[in-house]
Amino acid sequence: MDLELYMERVEQYAQGTMPAADRAVFEAELTANPDLREALDLYRLGQEVIEQGVEAQLRSQLQGWAKSESETAAPTMTAGRVNTRALWIRLAAAASVLLILGWFSVQWAGERYSDEALFSAQYESPEAGTFRSGTAMENPLEPGFKALEDSRLQAAEDFFKNISPEQERFAEAQYYLGHAAMQLGHYTLAIDAFKSCIQRNEVKFKEKAEWNLLLTYVAAGQTNNPDFRNLLDTMRNDNGHSYQREATQLHKKLGSFWRGMMNDER
Amino acid sequence: MKKPDFTDEQLVDAISAGGPGRESALKAIYEDGDLKRMVAAFVRNHQGNATDGQDMFHEGMIVLDRNIREGKFRGEAPVKGYLYSICRFLWMNQLRKQAHTSSVAEMPLSNEPDTLTPEVTLVTEERKTVLNRLLQELGERCQQILELWKLSYSMEEIAVSLGFSSSDMARKAKYRCHVSLLEIIRKNPHVEQLLSN
Numbered sequence: 346m347d348l349e350l351y352m353e354r355v356e357q358y359a360q361g362t363m364p365a366a367d368r369a370v371f372e373a374e375l376t377a378n379p380d381l382r383e384a385l386d387l388y389r390l391g392q393e394v395i396e397q398g399v400e401a402q403l404r405s406q407l408q409g410w411a412k413s414e415s416e417t418a419a420p421t422m423t424a425g426r427v428n429t430r431a432l433w434i435r436l437a438a439a440a441s442v443l444l445i446l447g448w449f450s451v452q453w454a455g456e457r458y459s460d461e462a463l464f465s466a467q468y469e470s471p472e473a474g475t476f477r478s479g480t481a482m483e484n485p486l487e488p489g490f491k492a493l494e495d496s497r498l499q500a501a502e503d504f505f506k507n508i509s510p511e512q513e514r515f516a517e518a519q520y521y522l523g524h525a526a527m528q529l530g531h532y533t534l535a536i537d538a539f540k541s542c543i544q545r546n547e548v549k550f551k552e553k554a555e556w557n558l559l560l561t562y563v564a565a566g567q568t569n570n571p572d573f574r575n576l577l578d579t580m581r582n583d584n585g586h587s588y589q590r591e592a593t594q595l596h597k598k599l600g601s602f603w604r605g606m607m608n609d610e611r
Numbered sequence: 612m613k614k615p616d617f618t619d620e621q622l623v624d625a626i627s628a629g630g631p632g633r634e635s636a637l638k639a640i641y642e643d644g645d646l647k648r649m650v651a652a653f654v655r656n657h658q659g660n661a662t663d664g665q666d667m668f669h670e671g672m673i674v675l676d677r678n679i680r681e682g683k684f685r686g687e688a689p690v691k692g693y694l695y696s697i698c699r700f701l702w703m704n705q706l707r708k709q710a711h712t713s714s715v716a717e718m719p720l721s722n723e724p725d726t727l728t729p730e731v732t733l734v735t736e737e738r739k740t741v742l743n744r745l746l747q748e749l750g751e752r753c754q755q756i757l758e759l760w761k762l763s764y765s766m767e768e769i770a771v772s773l774g775f776s777s778s779d780m781a782r783k784a785k786y787r788c789h790v791s792l793l794e795i796i797r798k799n800p801h802v803e804q805l806l807s808n
Binding site: 348349352356384386387388390391392393394395396397398399400401402403404406407408410411548549552553584585586587588589590591 | 634637638641665669672673676677739742743745746748750751752753754757758760761762773774775776780784786789790791792793794795796797802805806
């Protein structure tokens with residue numbers, strides 16, 4: 346069934362914007378055309394899925410409001426009395442504080458802006474629930490998914506490596522090979538796997554693979570690699586890319602003052 | 612700065628219309644300290660603690676928002692009274708599920724007069740999990756587009772909010788994302804089960 350054939354009419358019908366005359370025709374067709382019925386069912390289920398996202402968004406908004414309220418309600422610090430000790434003691438104390446602050450700043454920057462920190466903050470290993478798009482019996486990648494699910498990364502890597510380019514789910518296998526290899530620290534293999542997935546140009550995996558390829562470069566400490574820079578620039582300038590926002594944030598962090606300071610210290 | 616005062620009618624209109632006005636209306640309801648305290652007190656008097664009270668208030672707000680957008684709230688009671696009833700219903704339902712007490716299933720919602728029974732659609736956790744997974748399979752940007760669209764943001768507002776060059780580009784992206792979502796659902800092994808429930 347070609348969903349796009351029915352999409353416009355189904356949307357009009359479900360949203361209640363279809364003219365009454367067309368509505369009667371549509372309802373008559375519903376009884377005779379199982380594809381149209383299926384399209385309408387899928388559309389309604391789709392609405393339920395989107396609603397879950399709306400609810401999650403509101404839940405997070407409510408938690409934000411609750412947090413702001415509790416912060417506002419917290420007692421504010423009162424100013425302490427001025428210490429009247431000798432000036433040199435205060436200056437010495439101030440110098441010590443500056444030294445300590447400097448040291449902590451470098452540590453703080455290291456914790457947040459190092460390659461490792463940037464990678465850890467951004468990387469999400471694929472959830473078990475998203476692996477499967479067919480029943481376990483019929484999905485040839487099932488043993489690899491199971492290995493990933495059980496955190497047997499080497500077994501997963503070995504399995505996905507053996508899926509040949511002629512096989513139907515090659516792009517998918519390369520995508521998960523990239524994840525397994527990246528988590529094992531086999532960065533060259535991970536980079537090759539994500540690139541290979543991207544080349545297959547499958548909508549479901551391409552943009553996710555591009556983002557994970559960027560993160561692999563970060564994890565591997567290769568943020569000066571021209572391929573990394575080109576891909577990062579392409580993604581952050583592509584308004585239609587699913588990871589444009591993440592790519593923009595990553596670019597910002599890579600160019601931040603704190604990262605610069607951390608690198609100067611090393 | 613003085614917060615805008617909303618009448619019940621304005622609250623319902625703003626939430627139903629969606630778009631940016633919905634958030635202001637929800638915030639106005641959220642900031643009603645008396646209502647929050649009432650919900651917290653009810654939960655505390657029925658085996659809950661302060662965190663449970665806050666959680667119930669949040670979940671009640673989510674149901675209220677959905678019911679208003681879907682036209683299930685018919686204005687037969689004040690909005691805040693309706694929200695209070697939803698929160699009580701949700702908490703008692705949770706107690707029943709957790710079976711904290713053997714007699715809770717037979718308990719009335721409360722001793723206070725109950726002027727209305729809120730229409731609350733309870734989605735099982737299993738179904739929510741599957742629906743959320745389906746949503747996660749879609750890229751984050753597609754999720755944002757479809758969520759804004761569901762909240763009745765215009766294509767112009769979506770374009771501005773998500774950085775599309777025009778409303779036409781936003782419309783095309785919305786269409787592409789919507790078809791992708793339905794394809795993801797269709798290919799999911801649980802689709803038959805989801806459709807039959």
